[in-house]
Amino acid sequence: MIVKDWCSFCGECAGVCPRNLITVKEYALIFDDSECRECNLCVDACPITALERE
Ligand code: SF4
């Protein structure tokens, strides 16, 4: 995943991941992509289009 500079770390993307693979930690998003099923829910959930699939 690519996290854009304008990410506000609101946690919306983390909240929708069915596998809880995204953690918001201070000013970083941490992805555990081992089990990512590429459903794109996290990308679609971002209100400011700050998340992009590589
Ligand atoms: S939903 Fe968007 S702005 Fe919010 S933490 Fe995720 S990438 Fe950042």
Ligand code: SF4
């Ligand atoms: S694409 Fe789906 S499974 Fe992968 S991190 Fe985003 S919400 Fe989670």
